[in-house]
Amino acid sequence: MTSTSPDALVAGTQAPWRRWLRRHGWTLGVWLLLFLLIAYYATLIPRFGAFQVASIVNNATPLVFLAVAQAVIVIAGGIDLGVGGMLVLSSVTAARLMEGQPFGVTIVLAVLILLAAAVINSGVGWIITRSNVPDIVITLGSLYVFQGLALAVLPNPGGGTSEGFRWLFTGSDTGIGTNPWPAAVMMTVAVAAVAWWMGKTRSGLSLYAAGSDRTAAFLSGINADRVKIMAYAVGGAFAALAGLANTAIAGRGNATTVGGNLTLNSVAAIVLGGVALTGGIGSAIAVVPAGIILFFLNPILTAMGVDPSSAQVIQGVLIVFVMAATGIIEWRRRRQA
Amino acid sequence: MSTDLIPLSEEEAAVSGRQKAARYLVNHPHLVLIGVLVLLIILTGLIEPNYLSINGLRNSALFAVPIGILAAGQTILMLTGGIDLSAAMIATGAAYIAANQSPQGAVIAILGGLLVGFLAGAANGIGVGIFQVNPLIMTLAMSGILLGLFTSWAQTIFSGSTRMGDFIRTLGGGSFFGRAIPWAVVVWAVLSVFVVYMLRRSGFGRNLYALGDNPAVARLSGTRAWQVLIIVYTMAGVFAAIAGLLLGGRVGAVDLQLAGVFLLPSVAAAVIGGTSIFGGIGTYTGTILGALILGVLQSLLTFLGAGQAVQQMLYGSIVIGLSWLYTRISAAQ
Numbered sequence: 001m002t003s004t005s006p007d008a009l010v011a012g013t014q015a016p017w018r019r020w021l022r023r024h025g026w027t028l029g030v031w032l033l034l035f036l037l038i039a040y041y042a043t044l045i046p047r048f049g050a051f052q053v054a055s056i057v058n059n060a061t062p063l064v065f066l067a068v069a070q071a072v073i074v075i076a077g078g079i080d081l082g083v084g085g086m087l088v089l090s091s092v093t094a095a096r097l098m099e100g101q102p103f104g105v106t107i108v109l110a111v112l113i114l115l116a117a118a119v120i121n122s123g124v125g126w127i128i129t130r131s132n133v134p135d136i137v138i139t140l141g142s143l144y145v146f147q148g149l150a151l152a153v154l155p156n157p158g159g160g161t162s163e164g165f166r167w168l169f170t171g172s173d174t175g176i177g178t179n180p181w182p183a184a185v186m187m188t189v190a191v192a193a194v195a196w197w198m199g200k201t202r203s204g205l206s207l208y209a210a211g212s213d214r215t216a217a218f219l220s221g222i223n224a225d226r227v228k229i230m231a232y233a234v235g236g237a238f239a240a241l242a243g244l245a246n247t248a249i250a251g252r253g254n255a256t257t258v259g260g261n262l263t264l265n266s267v268a269a270i271v272l273g274g275v276a277l278t279g280g281i282g283s284a285i286a287v288v289p290a291g292i293i294l295f296f297l298n299p300i301l302t303a304m305g306v307d308p309s310s311a312q313v314i315q316g317v318l319i320v321f322v323m324a325a326t327g328i329i330e331w332r333r334r335r336q337a
Numbered sequence: 338m339s340t341d342l343i344p345l346s347e348e349e350a351a352v353s354g355r356q357k358a359a360r361y362l363v364n365h366p367h368l369v370l371i372g373v374l375v376l377l378i379i380l381t382g383l384i385e386p387n388y389l390s391i392n393g394l395r396n397s398a399l400f401a402v403p404i405g406i407l408a409a410g411q412t413i414l415m416l417t418g419g420i421d422l423s424a425a426m427i428a429t430g431a432a433y434i435a436a437n438q439s440p441q442g443a444v445i446a447i448l449g450g451l452l453v454g455f456l457a458g459a460a461n462g463i464g465v466g467i468f469q470v471n472p473l474i475m476t477l478a479m480s481g482i483l484l485g486l487f488t489s490w491a492q493t494i495f496s497g498s499t500r501m502g503d504f505i506r507t508l509g510g511g512s513f514f515g516r517a518i519p520w521a522v523v524v525w526a527v528l529s530v531f532v533v534y535m536l537r538r539s540g541f542g543r544n545l546y547a548l549g550d551n552p553a554v555a556r557l558s559g560t561r562a563w564q565v566l567i568i569v570y571t572m573a574g575v576f577a578a579i580a581g582l583l584l585g586g587r588v589g590a591v592d593l594q595l596a597g598v599f600l601l602p603s604v605a606a607a608v609i610g611g612t613s614i615f616g617g618i619g620t621y622t623g624t625i626l627g628a629l630i631l632g633v634l635q636s637l638l639t640f641l642g643a644g645q646a647v648q649q650m651l652y653g654s655i656v657i658g659l660s661w662l663y664t665r666i667s668a669a670q
Contacts, residue, residue, distance in 0.1 A: 131661040132668065134614045138660070140601055144653025151646035260601065264422065264477050271474050312485030316478040323475070324468035331469065 069238035076231030077279035084259030085146030090243030095159025095253025103164030121236020169248035212280025401632025407603035410573030418616030428581030439502030458574015466566030509586020549616025
């Protein structure tokens with residue numbers, strides 16, 4: 001292996017911007033796609049204004065947070081089918097405890113719920129590392145447990161939260177309004193924090209190391225088990241954040257929401273966002289537009305005059321098409337190399 | 338030499354006996370599942386003495402049938418490293434078409450239902466086998482596509498009957514020998530013989546294990562992965578359709594939520610039965626035991642009068658507990 005392949009030489013002499021493009025091409029592409037879709041949507045409907053923007057940003061928030069939760073765990077080499085259950089559990093717990101409370105108390109409760117979710121989900125991670133049972137199996141179990149707990153906490157849809165708390169996620173005390181900024185700031189701050197953690201800090205980078213090659217990570221002195229537990233803890237907190245957003249938007253909790261479907265949406269979102277299900281590849285920043293796009297397809301298709309059930313068909317076909325296209329691109333790239 | 342002469346104390350004999358038993362269990366992991374199954378049946382019998390009758394056991398068996406047949410598809414797919422998240426929706430769609438075509442006679446209704454499974458399964462196989470789409474994503478998207486299609490078809494070209502024909506109702510919920518043996522169990526038994534024979538004795542079965550164990554080596558040994566994958570996904574689709582027909586026959590009327598609750602149990606049954614989700618390891622016999630355990634568990638939870646909340650929590654804990662136990666046992670091997 002002393003001779004250098006011509007490919008590597010080319011890569012070495014490539015202009016920095018081309019290398020940057022190669023690395024971040026997917027992220028850039030998904031963001032571009034989102035803006036194109038928004039521009040297209042603006043031409044489709046008679047009035048495109050603050051109300052529409054606020055509606056998209058607010059209602060996409062839970063899916064975006066859930067997708068980030070899934071992304072953190074998948075990048076670390078796991079997969080968590082339980083995130084949807086955690087969303088429902090956190091949402092109904094918040095709705096039950098926050099009903100009739102003043103703003104300050106609801107904030108304290110929210111923080112406590114996030115911490116509890118992190119602890120509970122790190123327990124799930126601990127079970128996975130201790131038992132050596134595949135992630136998908138254990139988290140299938142945790143999905144059921146969370147969903148059952150949610151039903152126990154709030155048997156009938158109801159509960160509530162403070163007006164200030166609703167404003168925090170929706171920009172309005174009633175959940176409907178024209179102010180997208182609080183939700184946008186929430187999303188930006190949370191995602192920027194996790195992206196900084198994963199890209200710049202030692203413990204965050206260890207997620208990528210453990211996710212791409214466990215043995216190599218172990219040999220370089222990374223405790224892969226601890227990394228996985230950490231990833232599940234962070235993922236659990238983000239899933240709970242998605243649940244809080246859900247409660248703030250709806251103004252109540254509903255334990256009969258099917259967590260499994262939400263989980264599946266989160267998986268679809270991270271795949272569209274360029275996260276490899278095999279672990280070690282992807283970024284939280286690309287997952288955000290992917291989550292918004294997945295949510296956004298529904299209003300677009302409705303505006304185009306497509307009925308909701310056909311919209312669902314088109315959404316499924318699009319996901320398969322994107323995946324098949326990337327599969328073919330990957331395959332051609334490998335052939336050329 | 339000296340150890341031979343010293344007689345074992347009673348305690349030592351007991352220890353070596355226990356070790357022997359442990360080793361035997363490690364070599365025959367299915368015995369653990371059978372033990373759990375028997376234990377659950379006895380436990381249920383203690384709580385509700387009426388359960389230990391033909392009627393009680395038949396109810397558990399009827400509940401296990403759709404799980405077991407769906408899990409047959411999951412098992413053969415998991416052996417190749419795949420999974421089918423569209424199985425429940427395929428089952429629902431097949432039942433829907435069968436109910437819709439029931440006025441045309443049982444043959445057309447059943448063929449129509451199986452055709453849904455064939456087409457959806459083949460599409461999954463083409464996506465995974467040829468276009469290299471991740472199985473999780475492919476079948477997830479297929480599930481969404483089918484739900485959308487059937488929701489709109491239910492109001493347009495397939496509006497009309499949602500009631501199953503009498504023949505399928507008998508097949509799904511009826512029994513013979515004085516209500517002792519349900520027809521659905523017979524269908525499951527025939528399918529089980531086919532699947533077990535295929536996995537153990539046929540070249541195709543060996544291809545599945547090879548592909549899941551090491552795709553690169555399988556390819557170098559002449560396995561055409563894409564062909565195997567298309568066939569196995571199609572087969573899983575047809576199995577799901579059969580499960581849907583039986584379930585629809587038992588329930589009588591079909592809606593688009595018919596089989597949804599059976600998706601995760603079908604995965605759980607295969608996993609409890611010792612099939613590895615990463616491929617290459619597993620048997621259908623284990624899956625059958627897994628499905629039966631889940632069936633008895635359902636009866637137990639019903640008798641306990643446990644609400645939906647407790648049922649789901651227990652269900653999840655048991656999936657975690659049993660898979661942990663099973664992994665420990667097979668790790669000791």
